[in-house]
């Protein structure tokens with residue numbers, strides 16, 4: 001089947017990788033961690049902002 005050779009693009013680094021990869025939708029564990037870290041940083045910074053805001057008042 002030709003589907004076995006299908007490649008998809010990593011949403012973090014845009015490099016192509018095998019669609020059967022365990023790390024999908026990322027090309028590697030590294031990109032998976034980057035995405036997770038970005039997401040957590042965003043959540044955390046929003047949370048911090050809210051706390052600072054309350055303290056200032």
Ligand SMILES: [Zn+2]
Pocket residue numbers: 010011012013014015026027028031
């Ligand atoms: Zn990647």
